Amino acid sequence: MSKSQNGQLSDIEALPDAHLLNETVQTVSFEALSVSVSVKGAKEDKRIIDNVSGVIRAGEMVALMGPSGCGKTTLLNLLARRTNTGVTTEGKIYVNGGEISGGTFRKISSYVEQEDHLIGSLTCRETLDFSAKLALSNSITSAERRRRIDALLSSFGLVSNQATLVGTPIRRGLSGGQKRRLGVASSLITCPKVLFLDEPTSGLDSAASYEVISYLKNVCKQNNLIVICSIHQPSTSTFNLFDTLYLLSRGKLCYAGPLTETSSYFSTLGYEIPHFYNPAEYLLDLINVDFAQDKTAAEEQLQKIQTSWQSSGSLKQISEKIATCQEEKKEVVLEAQRTRSMMLLPFILLHRSFVKSYRDVFAYGVRIAMYLGLAIMMGTVWLRLSTHQDSIQPFVNAIFFGSAFMSFMAVAYVPAFLEDRASYVKERNNGLYGPAAFIIANFLIGIPYLFLIALLFSIVSYWLSNFYPSGEAFMYWVMWLFLDLLAAEGLVVLMSSLFPIFVVALALTAFMNGLWMSVGGFLVSPRVLNVFWKYWARYIDYQAYVFQGMMVNEFSRRNYQCGEGCHCMYATPLEDQCMIDGNGVLEVYGYKTGKNGEWAGILIAIIFAYRLLAWFVLWVKKT
Template identity: 45%
Template sequence: MSEDHNDLEFGQSVPVVSPSSSSLCFAHVSARTSSGRAILSDISGRVPRGNMLAILGPSGSGKTSLLDILANRSTLSVEGRICLDGVTRNGDKQVRNHVRYVQQEDALIGALTVRETLLFAARLGGVSGKSKGLRNIHQHVDSVISVLGLSEQANTKVGTPIQRGISGGQKRRVSVGEKLVANIGGADGKSCDVLVLDEVTSGLDAVAAYEVVSRIKEFAAITGIIVVASIHQPSTATFTLFDSVLLMSQGKQAYFGPVGQVTEYFSKQGLTIPANYNPAEFLLEITNTDFMATRERSSSFFKADIQGSDQVDELCRVWNSSEEAALLETLLSNKDNEDLDRDVATDISRLGLLSSISDASNTTMILVERSVLKAYRDILAYGVRVIMYLCLAILMGTVWLRLGANENTIQSFFNAIFFGSAFMSFMAVAYIPAFLEDYATYKKESHEKLYGPAAFLLANVIVGLPFLFLIAILFSVVEYWMTGFRSSATGFFRFVMWLFLDLVAAESLVVLVSSIAPIFVAALAITAFANGLWMSVGGFLVQPNVLNRFWYYTFYWIDYQRYVFDGMIFNEVESRSYSCPWTAEGGCSGCMYSASEVEDQVCMISGQTVLDARGYGGDHTGLWVGLVIAIAFAMRLLAYAWLKFMARRIAH
């Protein structure tokens, strides 16, 4: 196989012909859970370069478990031998750098076009590449787009729940394309060696499934990559595109060999596939144990003297003693022993392992660029939130419209500040869907070691802060003057500052919760509960001196909404005076708070008097700003620690 894929002309008809040693081999692979339950038992196979292997079997047969093991993503206890190009894998995690895994769900950013999606994937996969590869990255991406049949959709957005995009089959091809371009143009110009696909045709109709698989087959033939794919109920046309098939049931192996020899092999076992019958459906039917007890025994697919799930055991037993299994064992063992014993970690140059995360600053800037595009285009990211906050500003401005500075409006000002700051924070839950989309992309790309949690979270902060500041400005411009807050430039900009800090902390809470519980309903429920907790213990609804001691000594002190509320109260009240009626009989004695009489017989209540009467201490704006920033930073740091912990857990 050529060592320089940059010189490869996509679309050429001559496939890469690989020597016998150029293959992916897995021999006698078994896997158990931590409790000792067997998941896989003695699975073997061999896939030469440029070939495609279909892993077929009913639900629960162990297909995904085997794919995870081949991609080195499994947490199971694994036995057996896996080697690539004659080099045995000993569990070294760097093997992920040349294995690409396409998960069953398409984790794509809907606001990006097809070309942009693949360009960012190529840039992230090749940030440590040489200038030669980087100069040609656009050419390579366009070549992949052409081979995958996406040229007409190249400038079409992938699509979001409210923005129509490409079809499901085209999304599957884009997901595959991300892996195919991930290292083109990277270090030494080498692409991935193995492409692992989980349920590559899931959710597609027969025509779309055929198109997806045929495009992958064409690319495999051109580049010499090895494709291993689990597949569910393929059509006959799709099934025959694969070079070989591994049939599994109950974690055991019932067949491995060329697709074209399936009919002949099972005919020798007394199981004849009827004419014009889909061979894939036949294989699934004879290995599906879930419904065997209810099937009619008159089916020609079953031997009359074998009952129920015993047929699967018989198929596996026959396979283990067959000539085909013996031939496979010969192929797997006919290697140079010295090559088989060599350690992957000591032969990195031979395997072409890539250092995809060697330039963290470049990676972060690529993520920032991608996130800016998404935030600008995807109205679910910030557009909806801008509209929500503007609507809230108009609502508040009209409800608390032009409040006068008198004793009857003091409580209304307090209520407006509490409602605004609390609901600004609460409405941050609208960011959950956008973050979960980013998280799904991060999870996919971090598995390939393209970048880590630090770059992901840093890019999130860099892109998020300007948008949050814009939201704070827009909200304040509308609501501040309509309500009748203190008419002062200093007061206005401090109001903006507190809203901005409130949003930063609220979004940090969303990031933390969504990282730990990356399920929409769960993240929404937990975040909403946390905001309700902050509202309850912040000191407005229940004053601190009567607040339950447990809440006072715990969440009261880490409640960022409390510090925002206090800061906004001092900003509004401390430098202001409020009038109250003067009477000839009692002067200012009838005022709600202690007041002084002025010349025009109007009693005035100082803001400091109001604060003292309500139990507020001194103005510690600097401390409160620092505490809100510290709380927001702590939540981001906890999110980083959690993602780092999960990454290490998967790696080990």
């Protein structure tokens, strides 16, 4: 994208994106907005936003600016209708002079968060393509979808990088500025009329910041969009790209109006912006009390600025404009309703997850290698166990180790799921899909990989350790391991959905696995386990059913030789033959044969219960 000699965007940089053209929303106005939160021990609620009003017209790019903690992100979230629970809000927000429902507002708006939350193993084009499929599904043709993607790639200067991966920890991809532009482009694929951006230049240098905002302004002007950004201390060149400035300090407005009138307004108050000085930096220093050397003077100066604004003619003009918008109220006419097949959404997500899983070694590749290492260790530690009675306890130990540690090591899935969850939160908030599609796709993508892990682990460990040598027994072993892994991954998904913080999710999942190991039947026999743990924990412990299924699979099929002098460790009907019937071992643990179907059914119910609970948690939690 080229710039003219004076640094302004030229008029011939890119063709307009007709599908983005905003002919629906002319104004977004807000009147006397306030946000309060309760503070423990305080008599009154704390005001984060206090009596803020304004009018934003189509084609305007607005900067919400102020010192750290001034309330600009809170105001952005309030305008985007993303207020958190536990806060009290006051005031009105109008679109075209009238109030509209939250559902309608979500259909005409989109939100770009401060964090990119892009899937690193997708290319630029694939990122936009999947966003388009999720947003538009079967409502447009493939040719129309490609045209929209081509237009956005062109508008944001990403054509030459369309086949480049976003980037993973081990594969370098796009630069920070390119990622930010791609994040904005993926939000525009849904054709919003109002676009919110939280700190779009965060983490970028001045050149990359200018690059992102200039591309954004071009799209805003060409398509008559409303763009509202919270921004912190931009460079002069970046600051000058905005049309309108809302300047806040301690939740109150210090100025709201055209950027070109900022200098003259503050000059009338006696604060002349020095020549060759970054105006954004000067204004922030002017209203920042927290780091002032003379706190009293700074407080008085801020109060003067805010009081002057409250009595200014500019504020009166804003009130008049809000009234005019209400008098000229126009209905928000939505475009033809996009028809999306709810059944199709999980499979679009499944396709995207599949692309990620085979490109990103951290998704399943590392886990496969990790489990193979565990299989080799197990097979060589319990190497070629014999059918002598001395091998009975080692066989039991190997069964416990193989089942318990396979599920315990599922904690390695926590970081991969948290990355997927971050993408889900962003896309759900932008109305692309809900928790049901996400949970279904997440479950389905794991099935082939977890079966492969169970099969490879069994091929190595089962035969090295000399478990019962038959094809049927081997496949039962694989089945129990596969169900074990499905349940363990379901536990990871549930814990990570409840507490989406890496360390917390990891610790809780490890704790739950430790609990399941303790009551699973190996460390404490079910016959002597106290009633408190036996009658709730053990019956919902998936590891208990896996352990007893594997025990029955091994010991119901085998007899073992007694020691010298026919001294048998277990009393069974075969004792007179100097043999131990494996069923005698099962009796010690209280396990019965012929219950494989019942145990497998309970395991499947537990697997689905974990996923259903995870769905409920995601449905309740919006972030």
